[in-house]
Every structure is written in C-alpha cells, then in structure tokens.
Amino acid sequence: MSVFPPSARSSIVSTLRAAGCVFAEDEAGLLLSTAGSPAALAAMVERRAAGLPLEHVLGWAEFCGRRIAVDPGVFVPRRRSEFLVRQAAALAPADPVVVDLCCGTGALGAALAACLDRVELHAADVEPAAVRCARRNVGEPGRVYEGDLFAPLPASLRGRVDILLANVPYVPTKDVELLPAEARVHEPRVALDGGGDGLDVMRRVVAEAPHWLAPGGGLLVETSERQAARAARTMGDGGLVPRVVTSEELYATVVIGTRPGGAPLSRTATASG
Missing domain, CATH: 3.40.50.150 (Vaccinia Virus protein VP39)
Structure with missing residues (x-):
C-alpha cells in the first residue's frame, strides 16, 4: 500500500511544472516510486525544483535497461x-x-x-x-x-x-x-x-x-x-x-x-x- 496520499502526484506535478520541468508527469512518477517516506519525497521534490538533475535526485539513471547509480556531482550518462x-x-x-x-x-x-x-x-x-x-x-x-x-x-x-x-x-x-x-x-x-x-x-x-x-x-x-x-x-x-x-x-x-x-x-x- 502506498505511503503517499492520492493527491501527492498532482501536487508534485504542479510544483515541477512551476519549476520548468518539461516532463513533470513522468518525473513525478519516478520520484514517487523511489522515495521511501513522505519526508524523503518532499526533500526530493524540493531538490528537483531547485534545479538538480533528476538522476542526482533519484540516485540512479536508466541506461541500456539497467539502473546505474549516480551520485551528486557525477556526470550523468546520456x-x-x-x-x-x-x-x-x-x-x-x-x-x-x-x-x-x-x-x-x-x-x-x-x-x-x-x-x-x-x-x-x-x-x-x-x-x-x-x-x-x-x-x-x-x-x-x-x-x-x-x-x-x-x-x-x-x-x-x-x-x-x-x-x-x-x-x-x-x-x-x-x-x-x-x-x-x-x-x-x-x-x-x-x-x-x-x-x-x-x-x-x-x-x-x-x-x-x-x-x-x-x-x-x-x-x-x-x-x-x-x-x-x-x-x-x-x-x-x-x-x-x-x-x-x-x-x-x-x-x-x-x-x-x-x-x-x-x-x-x-x-x-x-x-x-
């Protein structure tokens, strides 16, 4: 069962869109699936809205069908x-x-x-x-x-x-x-x-x-x-x-x-x- 209320997704999408994230819907889904708690989710949304790369916020990037760990300050694989x-x-x-x-x-x-x-x-x-x-x-x-x-x-x-x-x-x-x-x-x-x-x-x-x-x-x-x-x-x-x-x-x-x-x-x- 999800720890997040049904309204969480729409709220995140609105926040990300306001921050200029073009793929706000997709990013909201990734943040929701990665965060382990409401507090962690709020921190992740804040960091993404502040302009950090999505992969640095998530801690991973999808590459060739694999999840690749990506730490802050490290080049994100394209x-x-x-x-x-x-x-x-x-x-x-x-x-x-x-x-x-x-x-x-x-x-x-x-x-x-x-x-x-x-x-x-x-x-x-x-x-x-x-x-x-x-x-x-x-x-x-x-x-x-x-x-x-x-x-x-x-x-x-x-x-x-x-x-x-x-x-x-x-x-x-x-x-x-x-x-x-x-x-x-x-x-x-x-x-x-x-x-x-x-x-x-x-x-x-x-x-x-x-x-x-x-x-x-x-x-x-x-x-x-x-x-x-x-x-x-x-x-x-x-x-x-x-x-x-x-x-x-x-x-x-x-x-x-x-x-x-x-x-x-x-x-x-x-x-x-």
Whole structure:
C-alpha cells in the first residue's frame, strides 16, 4: 500500500511544472516510486525544483535497461551513449579485454559487460567521486582506477585491449556556458570541457591508444556530428583505421578507430540505430 496520499502526484506535478520541468508527469512518477517516506519525497521534490538533475535526485539513471547509480556531482550518462555501447558490443571478440576511460559512473563498461558472456573489464576516471560511483556499478570482478586517462592502468594491459571505450568530454570550451544549467552547474567541468575545438582529450587518447590496443582492437569515442570528420582524421593520423557511424534515433555519432593487424574482429558493427 502506498505511503503517499492520492493527491501527492498532482501536487508534485504542479510544483515541477512551476519549476520548468518539461516532463513533470513522468518525473513525478519516478520520484514517487523511489522515495521511501513522505519526508524523503518532499526533500526530493524540493531538490528537483531547485534545479538538480533528476538522476542526482533519484540516485540512479536508466541506461541500456539497467539502473546505474549516480551520485551528486557525477556526470550523468546520456541515453545517446547507448549507441556507443551497441557499437562496442558488435565489435567485441570472444572473451574481450575492455577498458572504459573517462568512465564517470562506469555505465558504459557495465552495460557492455552485461551484453557479453565473459569480459575482463577495467575502467578509469580522474574524478574521485566518479571512481567511487563506478566501483558500485562495475562490481566484481571489474576493476576501477583513479587517475588521468591511461596513467592508472596496469602496464599488463598494454597491447591487450580489444575494446577501448573513451567517452571523453567533447564540448568546446566556449560552448560550455551554453549548456543547460543541470549540466553546467551540477556536473564536473572536467567531464564536459573538451578544449578549444572539443577534441583535446580525444587527441591525448588517440596518441596513446595504439600502444594499448591489441592488433585488430578498436577505440570508440562519441563526438558531435560536426566534429566527426576532424576526429576521424585525428585517428588516421594516429595510426588507426577510422570510420564514423551514426544513429538518427539517438542523435548520436561515434568514431571508431581500429588498430591494424591481427585477425578481424568477430562481428561487424552497423551504422544503424
């Protein structure tokens, strides 16, 4: 039996609409289903009306059909990144070694591991709060490291990585202030700001990726549509064989760079959503 009166939903919807929440009805249902008491519900509604991301208020986000823990101050996984996971799953050989760089909550690595029979999963992020969150989502036997890009990874992974997920920040610095307040105010800038043209962090990843990828292994990064050609050229200049895949359904663009050599990967990625 619900601990909340029948009038609670309409009251929450009115409050959220007044605060500018476009999907107030849906959000009210999520808040009601998550809160364990009237006091907890009131606090959650207040935080959401004050502008906190819904996922930070709930403490979780839905991603690839899974509930991913999301702590305050941690980057919220976007639904469009599900396309990157699908591309990675299509590329993965049997029993792959997977690394999730700039992992945030660990959503991408955790979702990919759930798609595969067996996987050796490693993840890393520079933000301590993200690392704590990712360790909850990745779980055993996955490993999550704190540090900048490849720096904290064990040297034993060099030349062994089959799938390298790198959902790096790709918003140009001048555009960060144009982002919605939910991201700009409540998510770490290091997870958003990709430098002058948005590709600075990606270039650092590409520069080192060939040393970590197994022959035939793939690096997958998300970009905007307008950055894709430049990102692909960067991968090509870095010794990887690039291609661009897109999803109109999720408005997502992924650039894949393959390290030449070795047997071809077992499955072929598609460009469809």
